[in-house]
Amino acid sequence: MKLIAPLLLAAAAGAQAHITLEQPEAEAGKPYKAVLRVGHGCAGGAATKEIVVTLPAGLRDAKPSPKPGWALSVRRAPLAKPYESHGKPVTDEAAEIRWTARSEADQLPDAWYDEFVLRATLPAEPGPLWFKVRQVCTEGEWNWADIPTAGAGTGGLKAPAVRLLVNPAAEAAGHVH
Numbered sequence: 430m431k432l433i434a435p436l437l438l439a440a441a442a443g444a445q446a447h448i449t450l451e452q453p454e455a456e457a458g459k460p461y462k463a464v465l466r467v468g469h470g471c472a473g474g475a476a477t478k479e480i481v482v483t484l485p486a487g488l489r490d491a492k493p494s495p496k497p498g499w500a501l502s503v504r505r506a507p508l509a510k511p512y513e514s515h516g517k518p519v520t521d522e523a524a525e526i527r528w529t530a531r532s533e534a535d536q537l538p539d540a541w542y543d544e545f546v547l548r549a550t551l552p553a554e555p556g557p558l559w560f561k562v563r564q565v566c567t568e569g570e571w572n573w574a575d576i577p578t579a580g581a582g583t584g585g586l587k588a589p590a591v592r593l594l595v596n597p598a599a600e601a602a603g604h605v606h
């Protein structure tokens with residue numbers, strides 16, 4: 430019977446730390462540095478070997494930061510609404526960013542902590558943005574992709590996606606010069 434309690438504790442801790450943003454709120458229309466904090470590995474203490482981030486629609490010009498020991502790749506996708514930047518049409522953008530450990534020695538053990546960084550320009554519309562993050566481990570994986578129905582919290586979700594709250598721009602909030 431003594432084994433049961435530690436196992437339950439481990440499961441509870443795993444469900445709480447998740448993957449989180451260093452800055453969970455930011456201002457609409459402004460550049461934003463997303464620091465994704467990986468607090469643990471997968472079930473059974475498996476090390477993390479890959480992080481795949483699906484970018485929310487509305488982000489512009491997303492650029493990931495390279496990490497020593499991790500191969501970096503970006504998948505682009507056509508935009509539903511092309512726009513102009515510096516006088517040129519932009520028709521596709523980064524949709525998925527993937528960091529893959531180059532070797533076993535580069536993997537992130539469950540007992541260690543690391544951060545994965547990208548920057549992007551936030552949409553002009555305020556509201557929540559959801560980053561879906563797939564965390565692949567040496568054994569098993571987490572698919573942080575659950576999104577609550579509008580207005581609900583992430584409390585009841587088993588594997589919530591990573592939420593960024595985009596606040597109205599300062600000017601739009603009634604700041605008059």
Ligand SMILES: [Cu+2]
Nearest residue numbers: 443445446447
């Ligand atoms: Cu967790």
